[in-house]
Amino acid sequence: MATTLNERKLPIAGEWVETGEWLEVRSPYSGEVVARVAKGGADETRRAIDAAAEAMKDPLPAHKRAEILVRVAGALGRRHDEVARLISDEAGKPMKTARVEAKRAMSTYTFSAVEARKLAGEMVPMDAAQAGEGKLAFTLRRPIGIVGAISPFNFPLNLVAHKLAPALAAGCAVVLKPASQTPLSALLLAELEEEAGLPPGWLNVVVGKASEIGDVIVDDERVKAITFTGSGPVGWKLKARAPKKRVNLELGNATPVIVAADADLEAAATKLAANAFSFAGQSCISVQRIYIESSAYRAFVDRFVPRVEALTVGDPSDEDTDVGPVIDEGARERILAWIGETKGRVLTGGTLDGELIRPTVIEKPPRDDKVSCEEVFGPVCTVNEVTSLDEAFELANGTRFGLQAGIFTTRLDTALRAAQELDFGGVTVNEAPTYRSDQMPYGGVKDSGNTREGPHYAVREFTEEHLVVVELP
Ligand code: NAP
Numbered sequence: 001m002a003t004t005l006n007e008r009k010l011p012i013a014g015e016w017v018e019t020g021e022w023l024e025v026r027s028p029y030s031g032e033v034v035a036r037v038a039k040g041g042a043d044e045t046r047r048a049i050d051a052a053a054e055a056m057k058d059p060l061p062a063h064k065r066a067e068i069l070v071r072v073a074g075a076l077g078r079r080h081d082e083v084a085r086l087i088s089d090e091a092g093k094p095m096k097t098a099r100v101e102a103k104r105a106m107s108t109y110t111f112s113a114v115e116a117r118k119l120a121g122e123m124v125p126m127d128a129a130q131a132g133e134g135k136l137a138f139t140l141r142r143p144i145g146i147v148g149a150i151s152p153f154n155f156p157l158n159l160v161a162h163k164l165a166p167a168l169a170a171g172c173a174v175v176l177k178p179a180s181q182t183p184l185s186a187l188l189l190a191e192l193e194e195e196a197g198l199p200p201g202w203l204n205v206v207v208g209k210a211s212e213i214g215d216v217i218v219d220d221e222r223v224k225a226i227t228f229t230g231s232g233p234v235g236w237k238l239k240a241r242a243p244k245k246r247v248n249l250e251l252g253n254a255t256p257v258i259v260a261a262d263a264d265l266e267a268a269a270t271k272l273a274a275n276a277f278s279f280a281g282q283s284c285i286s287v288q289r290i291y292i293e294s295s296a297y298r299a300f301v302d303r304f305v306p307r308v309e310a311l312t313v314g315d316p317s318d319e320d321t322d323v324g325p326v327i328d329e330g331a332r333e334r335i336l337a338w339i340g341e342t343k344g345r346v347l348t349g350g351t352l353d354g355e356l357i358r359p360t361v362i363e364k365p366p367r368d369d370k371v372s373c374e375e376v377f378g379p380v381c382t383v384n385e386v387t388s389l390d391e392a393f394e395l396a397n398g399t400r401f402g403l404q405a406g407i408f409t410t411r412l413d414t415a416l417r418a419a420q421e422l423d424f425g426g427v428t429v430n431e432a433p434t435y436r437s438d439q440m441p442y443g444g445v446k447d448s449g450n451t452r453e454g455p456h457y458a459v460r461e462f463t464e465e466h467l468v469v470v471e472l473p
Helices: 042-056 062-078 080-091 095-118 158-170 184-195 210-219 232-241 265-281 294-309 329-341 389-396 412-421 455-461
Strands: 006-008 010-012 015-017 022-026 033-038 135-143 146-150 174-177 203-205 223-229 246-250 256-259 289-293 345-348 360-363 380-386 404-408 426-429 463-471
Touching: 010 042, 010 184, 033 080, 033 184, 042 146, 042 174, 042 203, 042 210, 062 080, 062 095, 062 158, 062 184, 080 095, 080 184, 095 158, 095 455, 146 158, 146 210, 158 174, 158 184, 158 223, 158 455, 174 210, 184 203, 210 223, 210 232, 223 232, 223 455, 232 246, 246 455, 256 265, 256 389, 265 294, 265 380, 289 294, 289 389, 294 345, 294 360, 294 380, 329 380, 380 389, 389 412, 404 412, 412 426, 455 463
Parallel strands: 006 033, 146 174, 146 223, 174 203, 223 246, 256 289, 256 404, 289 380, 360 380, 404 426
Antiparallel strands: 010 015, 010 203, 022 033, 135 463, 345 360
8 A cells, every 4th residue: 555645756856856746656546646857858858868968077096986876776775665665556566576576776875886897998909900900909998978768657666777877877968758657766866876975976867748848858869868767669669759869679479388298397387376376467577378289288287277366465565465556547457358259268367356357368369469469468377288399389479570489398408499489678487577687688689679778788888989090110
């Protein structure tokens, strides 16, 4: 239950500003107002970019950037309960899952601090070419410029951290637009960065009308990179509108998993039941489509469904809750409509528990059902019988998405085949494809995106190589 009612201003140019308008952040569970946030727009975004440009005139040395990042990681640890509670309040995320997110953000900041200290170019082996004889050459990694960051509602802390921390590690100032439904964790991070010693203008946050803020970020030539996590249509449109900027997209998925006949079915059922419904399926890599080889099908489903039914549905602020609400009524209605129109058989769930969608398992929907080919982003998964691994690979690859996929098998050859043939940014073996650790290169192919996050990889995206050639005496 949301317990705090407070007002949050926007950090722009080193000040916390009011705008005269307020945006209410409501608990997706109770509907109560958690906080009011100053609502910004085009003017605030322009001021934020001005401030970022001013800040970058006085670069911060790497050791200072690293120290700030480490201090934020420490503050996240010291204030863990408050941070997890804030995520839970604004996103309706069960405390269990919110605590994991809060800890992961510490990891994201810590790895970014390491990257800040390691950031370096490389020597170019000049005498490898006749034209290079008598020359010395090396590259410097320089900050790309101002970063425009746009983040989604579902990991309001750690996905913001995956933008802010690597950008600072790279030496870039940021203008952040967090999701309107969940801006509070982002504002808390801004507060922690300020307390950690970040000078004015390096991080500016504008909450408000997405298209207005987005248009300024797209149109202003001083913003050199846009890092966007969210839905495909919004992301690809931003990229098309900003051909001169580096536009890094982390988008959706309709996450498949294959359960081979030889798999450890107990382990597969346990992991997949937890990972199809964590945060009510509102993760871009939530398990959605499970393909099981025929000879294991019945045994898997008999293990899987009871585990799904054992999940605790309820108040996200309760430490025992596994599955809470989806983000809003619109999402709930859409998900229920998709369940309603499936031609598959609902094995469990499919109805409401109060206002909450019960964890839902749909058996054998046709491949053109929305639950088979679109991203559900809700507490719904499908179980499908396949007659061969060939069919499983074909179906797993058969959507426009390509973020992460998984396979459960005890055979090395099958695991390695999956690693080669699943057309996704990442493949997990004997682990749910919902798995992510924050130093991993994480991102998609096909419609799911065009970049890799994880501090080591993101820092490269936020820097440019600058070549120096020296004539030797
Ligand atoms: P969304 O509706 O696309 O929103 C994402 C962000 O974009 C929000 O801050 C939103 O602002 C903003 N936005 C919307 N329209 C915009 C515009 N015209 N210009 C600039 N910004 C605009 O996505 P969501 O519903 O929050 O998130 C769910 C999606 O994110 C799912 O598809 C999920 O798979 C994907 N996702 C991907 C990853 C990954 O790492 N690959 C991780 C998490 C989520 P408002 O909130 O103000 O509308």
